[in-house]
Amino acid sequence: MKNLLKLTFALVFVFAAFTSCNNTKSSDSKSGALASNVAEKVYVAPGEHDSHYAFISGGYSGNLTVYGLPSGRMFKEIPVFSQFATSGYGYSEETKPMLNTSHGFIPWGDSHHPDISQTAGEIDGRFIFINENNTPRIAKIDLKTFETTEIIEVPNSAGNHSSSFVTENTEYVVAGTRFSVPIPQRDMPIKDYKGNFQGALSFISVAPETGNMDIKFQVLMPGFNYDLSHPGRGKSHGWFFFTTYNTEEASTLLEVNASQNDKDFIAAVNWKKIEEYVNNGGGTMMPADYAHNVYDEHTHTATSTMIKEVRVVNPIDVPGAVYFLPTPKSPHGCDVDPSGEYIVGNGKLSANLTVHSFTKMLAAIEGEKFDGEAYGIPILKFEDVLAGSVEQPGLGPLHTEFDGKGNAYTTFFISSEVVKWKLGTWEVIDRQPTYYSVGHLTIPGGNSGKPQGKYMFAMNKITKDRYLPTGPEMEHSAQLYDISGEKMELLLDFPTHGEPHYAAAMEAGLIKERSQKIYNLEDNKHPYAALSDADTKVVRKGNEVHIYMTTIRSHFSPDNIEGVKVGDKVYFHVTNLEQDFDVPHGFAVLGQNTSELLVMPGQTKSSVWEPTKVGVWPFYCTDFCSALHQEMQGYIRVSAADADTPIKWSLGEDIE
Amino acid sequence: MKTTLKLMTVLFVTLLLSCGGKEEKKKEPISYGKKEVPTKVETPKEAAVTASKRIDLATKGVGPIKSVTLGAEIDQEMVTHGADVYKKMCTACHRTDKKFIGPAPTGIMKRRSPEWIMNMILNPEEMVKVDPLAKELLMEFNGAPMANQNLSEEDARAVLEYFRTLK
Numbered sequence: 009m010k011n012l013l014k015l016t017f018a019l020v021f022v023f024a025a026f027t028s029c030n031n032t033k034s035s036d037s038k039s040g041a042l043a044s045n046v047a048e049k050v051y052v053a054p055g056e057h058d059s060h061y062a063f064i065s066g067g068y069s070g071n072l073t074v075y076g077l078p079s080g081r082m083f084k085e086i087p088v089f090s091q092f093a094t095s096g097y098g099y100s101e102e103t104k105p106m107l108n109t110s111h112g113f114i115p116w117g118d119s120h121h122p123d124i125s126q127t128a129g130e131i132d133g134r135f136i137f138i139n140e141n142n143t144p145r146i147a148k149i150d151l152k153t154f155e156t157t158e159i160i161e162v163p164n165s166a167g168n169h170s171s172s173f174v175t176e177n178t179e180y181v182v183a184g185t186r187f188s189v190p191i192p193q194r195d196m197p198i199k200d201y202k203g204n205f206q207g208a209l210s211f212i213s214v215a216p217e218t219g220n221m222d223i224k225f226q227v228l229m230p231g232f233n234y235d236l237s238h239p240g241r242g243k244s245h246g247w248f249f250f251t252t253y254n255t256e257e258a259s260t261l262l263e264v265n266a267s268q269n270d271k272d273f274i275a276a277v278n279w280k281k282i283e284e285y286v287n288n289g290g291g292t293m294m295p296a297d298y299a300h301n302v303y304d305e306h307t308h309t310a311t312s313t314m315i316k317e318v319r320v321v322n323p324i325d326v327p328g329a330v331y332f333l334p335t336p337k338s339p340h341g342c343d344v345d346p347s348g349e350y351i352v353g354n355g356k357l358s359a360n361l362t363v364h365s366f367t368k369m370l371a372a373i374e375g376e377k378f379d380g381e382a383y384g385i386p387i388l389k390f391e392d393v394l395a396g397s398v399e400q401p402g403l404g405p406l407h408t409e410f411d412g413k414g415n416a417y418t419t420f421f422i423s424s425e426v427v428k429w430k431l432g433t434w435e436v437i438d439r440q441p442t443y444y445s446v447g448h449l450t451i452p453g454g455n456s457g458k459p460q461g462k463y464m465f466a467m468n469k470i471t472k473d474r475y476l477p478t479g480p481e482m483e484h485s486a487q488l489y490d491i492s493g494e495k496m497e498l499l500l501d502f503p504t505h506g507e508p509h510y511a512a513a514m515e516a517g518l519i520k521e522r523s524q525k526i527y528n529l530e531d532n533k534h535p536y537a538a539l540s541d542a543d544t545k546v547v548r549k550g551n552e553v554h555i556y557m558t559t560i561r562s563h564f565s566p567d568n569i570e571g572v573k574v575g576d577k578v579y580f581h582v583t584n585l586e587q588d589f590d591v592p593h594g595f596a597v598l599g600q601n602t603s604e605l606l607v608m609p610g611q612t613k614s615s616v617w618e619p620t621k622v623g624v625w626p627f628y629c630t631d632f633c634s635a636l637h638q639e640m641q642g643y644i645r646v647s648a649a650d651a652d653t654p655i656k657w658s659l660g661e662d663i664e
Numbered sequence: 665m666k667t668t669l670k671l672m673t674v675l676f677v678t679l680l681l682s683c684g685g686k687e688e689k690k691k692e693p694i695s696y697g698k699k700e701v702p703t704k705v706e707t708p709k710e711a712a713v714t715a716s717k718r719i720d721l722a723t724k725g726v727g728p729i730k731s732v733t734l735g736a737e738i739d740q741e742m743v744t745h746g747a748d749v750y751k752k753m754c755t756a757c758h759r760t761d762k763k764f765i766g767p768a769p770t771g772i773m774k775r776r777s778p779e780w781i782m783n784m785i786l787n788p789e790e791m792v793k794v795d796p797l798a799k800e801l802l803m804e805f806n807g808a809p810m811a812n813q814n815l816s817e818e819d820a821r822a823v824l825e826y827f828r829t830l831k
Contacts, residue, residue: 526814529752529753539752540751540752540756541755542751542755560756560757560811561808561809561811562808563756563765565756585753585756585813586811586813587753587811587812587813587814587815588811588812588813588814591811634808634809635807635808635809636806636808660764660765
């Protein structure tokens with residue numbers, strides 16, 4: 009009997025072992041052929057890295073978010089045009105000047121079109137530029153530190169939208185105005201817009217070594233709306249193309265009044281020609297008022313300089329520099345293919361996509377076959393410059409990107425889809441739905457001569473049922489497609505932050521290698537840094553009290569401070585003495601009117617505190633830094649305004 | 665029956681004894697993870713001494729430093745550099761002659777091997793996980809971790825030379 013039982017157990021065991029083996033095998037092969045194949049394509053195993061970075065604009069958040077592809081994981085939000093409590097950007101004394109403008113300190117911005125710097129037509133991963141639409145500015149983010157290091161205000165501009173795209177050697181980052189305005193600004197009746205308002209196209213030079221920005225010249229164009237732009241490349245390097253709408257020059261009810269003309273224009277600007285003109289003393293210096301804010305990586309401090317003049321160029325003074333290419337129905341996107349031959353203008357209200365030929369444009373200019381002029385700027389004949397049209401591919405075309413293999417991908421807002429079509433034959437190859445109402449799309453290496461076309465992602469304006477509901481407001485949704493095959497394959501939905509407009513993306517290698525891990529204490533030239541414990545002190549200057557403070561796991565030095573009075577302006581200058589990757593310390597004091605500070609290893613940041621009440625107030629580290637993080641605290645004693653408590657500071661006086 | 669009881673008692677006592685023996689062994693802090701320690705006999709006495717006071721010149725620790733040769737004379741140039749690095753990178757937690765966040769370096773050369781000291785400076789994260797002495801020190805100093813200040817080997821060597829002057 010016992011033996012029989014044993015036998016049965018043994019048999020059952022063996023059987024179970026075998027069947028479980030079988031099960032594993034069959035489920036593996038099944039998933040390989042079906043749905044989980046898609047999951048594998050976006051699966052990045054724990055601890056492994058994504059293959060691409062994506063930098064997605066934050067729209068009305070004013071920031072730039074960093075994602076990994078193909079996982080769709082968000083790694084960081086880089087503050088650019090908005091105050092950001094998480095790091096203290098725009099709140100700390102060092103970064104407040106970054107948000108200075110000719111209109112004063114502005115805590116917010118609307119960021120739209122990030123573009124990565126290029127060398128010889130290929131993206132090089134050094135800097136990323138992004139435009140602020142509302143109070144026109146261009147920012148530069150250093151991809152070594154992922155910090156905003158420069159912001160330049162753009163005078164004479166309004167609605168800085170056809171920005172911030174770089175030329176193929178990052179000679180210029182270009183910023184065009186969406187709204188035309190009186191230049192210079194003046195008090196005048198709005199109804200006198202036509203013929204009086206102008207649109208400024210700004211060419212901001214970028215110094216090759218440092219990346220420092222400077223407005224080299226502004227071309228003052230007729231009062232149209234300059235919507236989007238892209239540089240020529242390869243054969244068309246030296247030219248820049250801008251879509252226009254409202255060539256009707258309406259100042260009211262644009263949704264009707266700016267849709268009257270059958271064709272608006274793409275403005276082709278030969279910037280090399282204008283640059284030469286300017287280098288020979290051409291153009292005029294015009295009074296202006298704009299801020300140039302630069303963050304110094306050695307002093308960890310930004311300075312804001314007001315500039316009082318800008319060079320402007322009247323396009324009719326430079327013959328052969330600017331032409332208009334008629335393009336149907338209020339074109340929005342203005343995209344140039346990797347070879348530089350084709351200029352795609354997506355007429356928002358047009359049934360067809362219009363593609364112009366650079367070669368034909370040059371021939372038409374050569375033959376001087378003009379179809380009249382607008383404010384002295386020659387208009388080329390539509391038929392003479394047209395390369396071809398993609399016939400009725402969808403509704404509401406917006407933006408086009410390229411895969412470098414002869415294909416173009418255009419988003420259609422109204423019909424919610426991405427359409428793949430072939431350059432040269434203009435035939436539609438594939439179409440895939442988006443969920444829902446897609447705006448921009450991005451292919452890594454997008455605005456360059458060498459797209460890295462494995463992935464494409466579409467950024468949608470409406471999310472609705474794609475995620476669990478979060479009340480009336482939903483984050484916008486992006487969708488990742490595999491474009492390595494003939495057909496596009498939808499791989500993943502992922503949420504984005506704020507409202508993404510354009511995004512820039514690239515293979516991770518270059519950026520990953522250069523990414524900085526700490527700030528070297530040796531290179532810290534902050535005037536208020538305490539580089540070792542011996543440098544810590546408290547100094548009173550009138551009613552200003554400067555506290556030179558250090559942090560390391562897990563204490564502040566000093567951590568007991570006395571002698572501060574109500575009405576004082578207390579500056580906490582906090583230096584993080586850590587020299588190890590990813591060990592920031594935070595700082596916050598009770599009643600602080602600004603945000604906390606998050607201080608990176610080797611960095612110094614300052615926070616102002618104006619105590620209003622007598623008492624003993626605590627400060628502490630806001631970032632869980634070590635097992636003794638909860639012990640990382642201190643006290644500051646605030647005496648009455650007329651008290652004579654002496655300045656005193658200490659750390660660990662009672663130890664042994 | 666009686667014999668069975670006796671036998672049981674003997675067994676039980678042996679069990680107790682062996683338990684007690686094990687407990688005592690647990691108190692020897694460096695008896696685990698060390699393979700070539702013939703000095704084990706002395707360990708019960710040492711257990712009473714705190715890790716920071718204990719003398720162990722044999723252990724080299726784990727990290728990039730496998731062997732260090734100390735010159736017969738102290739290299740004064742190196743000492744100056746080492747003192748400077750120590751001031752900038754270490755004084756946030758260490759005072760030369762008194763216990764602060766971490767132990768005082770004065771007399772350290774009499775308690776630790778040069779290799780152990782440099783490995784503790786250059787590879788603290790792994791040391792406090794693996795090296796029995798470093799583990800004990802972490803507990804003795806309230807769990808305050810030795811921070812990795814990313815010193816170069818050259819700087820760490822200079823700090824070591826400076827420590828030779830702290831007697």
